[in-house]
Amino acid sequence: MPDSLSNPGLIFYTTFVTAVQSQIDNTLNNRANSEGSFVSTVTVIETPKKTVNLRVVVTTIKEVDSDNRSSFITNQITQLSHLYTQTFPILSTDVILLDGKCPAETTSDTKGKFQWKPVYPAEFSTVPCPYNSVASATRICSTDPSGQPLWNAPDTSSCQYTNQVTQTLTELANTNVDSSNANTIQSDLLTLSRESSSFTDVDITLSVEVIEDLLVEGSLYTNTQKSQDMVETMSNILNSPENVITESETTYKSSERFVKTVESLANGIVPSSGEFTAVKENLALAVRQSDPDNFSGITMTASVSQTQGISKKGITIKDGVDPTGIQSGVIIPSSFFQTVGGNSPRLAFAVYGNNKVFKNAVTKNLNAPLVTPINVKSVNEVNGPVISTSVQNTNVQGLKQPVVFRFKHFDDSSDRPQCVFVKTTGSSSMEWSSQGCTVKEHVKGSHTDCECNHLTSFALLMDIYQTGGGLSEANKLALTYISYIGCGVSLLGLLLTLLTYFMFRKLRVNNPSKILINLCMALAVTNIIFLVGMQEYTLDNDIGCKIVAVALHYVLLSAMCWMLIEAFYMYLALIKVFNTYFSHFLLKCCLFGWVFRVLLNGSSKKITKSDNKSSISQRLKGAIALIVLLGLTWAFAIFAIDGGGIVFQYLFTIFNSLQGLFIFIFYCLLKTEAQQAWKRKLGRAPPKYSGPTMSKGDTTSNTYTSEVSESKKEFTDISKEIDASYPETRLKSKGNTKRYPSYSESNT
Known part of the structure; x- marks a missing residue:
């Protein structure tokens, strides 16, 4: 078969391929017992016997299970063995059941990096040369013995080298080292190594390969000057950029090979004196x-x-x-x-x-x-x-x-x-x-x-x-114990807070209370993971450490999100001029607090505003207290970073580890409604507290308690002050009236 079939660009190749495809299509489609339509495509012609690889697409009307596909197709093309002439005899026909493509892959060599696209077996993938866009590199997708797609080695012979250094190193690496050329090769390598600051990962690998060849040749072991030059060459290679050396080790294991060459050189040198x-x-x-x-x-x-x-x-x-x-x-x-x-x-x-x-x-x-x-x-x-x-x-x-x-x-x-x-x-x-x-x-x-x-x-x-930022061992130990004790006390406070709100329904009928419950749950889980997970038995285990890290990261983000929701709700109650209605408000809060993806979308409704400013000071103090409670203490971390001061590190540890305790104090111990609920539960209640009256279908409070201790007013529900200042904002209605997010509901 002529060599012209090796060049797809020649007209003889095109004519031959067209003739083969037509002859196969006609034979298969004209068979009397054919049960389908056949379209063949010549994908590549290989040496040494000019094997013609074809992909035959069969549209069959016969249902064939997967186990019989190969035999079915083989039976369909048995007559291909008769398609021959004296010039082009068909020696054999093989059927390989192809399953998928060769996957996308990136390779690199002395000519650069090549990104190969997925192709079917017996097809070529062609990509432009990195440093010569006119030429191309090719790679054929083959199959393994089981018929699975498998890439062959890339053909980058038409591409230019990355640079002149790479080309020279490639030539040195491809040269057989012997006593006649060892001195020249070592001298050339020493010269090239002085440019190691611009080496690529391939250059490092090629240099190590040349060093290995020189050490195998061995003449430098007994020559003091050549040994000195080799040490200089190795030292120069270590001047290469760190990321390049790392990449070279990852791809070619060149660092490990380099260490072995240093050991070989040290053990092989025979000192003359x-x-x-x-x-x-x-x-x-x-x-x-x-x-x-x-x-x-x-x-x-x-x-x-x-x-x-x-x-x-x-x-x-x-x-x-x-x-x-x-x-x-x-x-x-x-x-x-x-x-x-x-x-x-x-x-x-x-x-x-x-x-x-x-x-x-x-x-x-x-x-x-x-x-x-x-x-x-x-x-x-x-x-x-x-x-x-x-x-x-x-x-x-x-x-x-x-x-x-x-x-x-x-x-x-x-x-x-x-x-x-x-x-x-x-x-x-x-x-x-x-x-x-x-x-x-x-x-x-x-x-x-x-x-x-x-x-x-x-x-x-x-x-x-x-x-620990340079802390002494005593301070590290103290901060560790403070963290564990604080988290333990905080966890107890959070559990008591959750117990209180779950036991007494009137404490959790409004949105602020429900937001608080979710925040308490996030903080409680955070403390549990810290107390149970931050131990040696998990930190010394790679999988356990990763699980604890992911879980702690998630619950901390959840806690932060619920703090943000608390702040947003306070903003609506204290700052926003208009009451804003959000459909499915709590559901969206849960999605944001636990899933971190759903944003709040709202529509506003205009109402009037009173000019009463009598309780601004009290509202401001209450807001500051809640802001500190719900996250301002994290600001201490800014000052504690990078050894910013032992005082701030202690403040950060104390306040944040005790956040759950603060919530318990402000929302249970100092909350009038919680106190009265527990007193009634324990049979020591004063005259029954006058809560909001609720009618069937009425979802909005109609009456509000006016007797609240002023000293505790800042830390209970700021919304009472809003009701006192802005009585017009209380919208009374009958039936299923829409609820408006404000802290006034926290009286119930």
């Missing part, structure tokens, strides 16, 4: 040949700054165990080789000047921190240099006398240290593990000493964001 040291800005390596028979221990010191990286002092190694003056470093005991053995007496150290390649490492099954404030969940970050220690070709574990690592803190305000090492898992992200490591000494604001019974890459995890 017994010791090798290379100090660059982001990476320092030191190798020391030791005598196991006369080993008195080794102290390695590193000078590392979070902002400046590794200082010019870099790494210093001295014999013996001497922690004096160590900022960050390693102390290996004199008994080390008694456990390890003397077959590989070469010790290697690596110090990272930044932690970019470890940002994707996850924390799992860590030991409890040294200092654990009650129920304070930390956010752990690496708070010091990452130090790697190894012995050539030896897996060091189970040391009788542990190795001591000292980490100088990058952030002096952090706390709760955890000594960890990085585990490379191969199939998933790198992990931090604390197995075999413990905190020996922690000096806040200075350093932490760790003891480990094995060797690898070690780091110090600490609570960088320190919940």
Whole structure:
């Protein structure tokens, strides 16, 4: 078959495809026993035997169950085997039952990122090249052995490279490294790495791939200058943007591979004079040949700054165990080789000047921190240099006398240290593990000493964001106890408030009381979740922690919404000139308070207003008291953020944890109607209180109590004052009169 069939743009290809489609359609549709209509489409012609892939659409009048579809279609096209000539023989026909399309997918390579649209099997997806819109990249949708859609590898050969650096790195990565070209490749890579600040995730991956090839070739291990150059190359790569390194690890696992290349380089270097040291800005390596028979221990010191990286002092190694003056470093005991053995007496150290390649490492099954404030969940970050220690070709574990690592803190305000090492898992992200490591000494604001019974890459995890804004442990503990005690007392007050309003129907016949009941329920659930959910057994469990976080977030938002509804209702009663009627008002409030989606829609009706201002002062004081009660105390949080003052943190904790108690005091203990209701319940009632008279079908109060203690008037129902000032606003009617939202109803 001619090569012309490989190019869909040629007229021979078009003519051939048209002829095949016509011949197949005629054969299938002209069969005497055909039970349907057939339309075929040539989708692609593949090599090596020029397989013609067709999609045949069958509109059949025969009902076929899913198990017999394949055999039915096969029987329908059996005569296709007779469609052949001497030039184009049909060797075989296969039927694959296709189920769906290859899904939309985004891929990236040295030519950029490509977004592939869904297509059926045996069809091409074509997208423009990112850096050359004239050309296109293609990708065919194939099938797996079971007939399910499966993407083939993209063909981006017609596209341009992302940039010249990417093109050169691609060429280096595709070159077989041997002794004849190793020097040139390493030199070119060093030159390119100096532009790492503009590297893409693909550039990082290609660089790591070239380093891996050079280490396999191995000539640099015995050449001091080449080893120095490789350390510089690796240090330059660590200058790449942090987000690019993170993306490269996510897509290509390049960070894990980079860490392994550093270990390989450190273990492979053969120092010409017994010791090798290379100090660059982001990476320092030191190798020391030791005598196991006369080993008195080794102290390695590193000078590392979070902002400046590794200082010019870099790494210093001295014999013996001497922690004096160590900022960050390693102390290996004199008994080390008694456990390890003397077959590989070469010790290697690596110090990272930044932690970019470890940002994707996850924390799992860590030991409890040294200092654990009650129920304070930390956010752990690496708070010091990452130090790697190894012995050539030896897996060091189970040391009788542990190795001591000292980490100088990058952030002096952090706390709760955890000594960890990085585990490379191969199939998933790198992990931090604390197995075999413990905190020996922690000096806040200075350093932490760790003891480990094995060797690898070690780091110090600490609570960088320190919940509590730099508070002392005593203050953290005090605030924790205040929170729990306050929430417990608040929960009791809320339950008593709900009990009071549910027991006495007259207290809950109006909208303000019903709004208050919903607010109490939201706050009560919030306190329950805090008391029960904010415990170690949930915070240490990922699923439990997420459930508690979502539930607490929801009920807090609900409580805030009900506070907003309270404020809105007060606005209608105290400020609004016109009484506003809302159909299904309480239902809309519930939707807003519990679902957060339904907005209130209302229509207004004009009435007259009195010019009586005699009770403005009392109304203002009552409004302020209720505003403070229903949320103004949250303003203390603004001043408590970021260590804004210990006083405000205590005020915020006290007032907000006791909000339920305040509601109980203002709406039960100081509420005249609640007092009288309980007195009647307990048989100690005064002459029966004159409440509003209600007639059948009458939904609006017709009479109002006038005797209320002035001292308690501010905290009961502000609407009495509105009635006194604006008697015209009380609309009397018979039958089913519409109710108007105002605090006057709270007298009932």
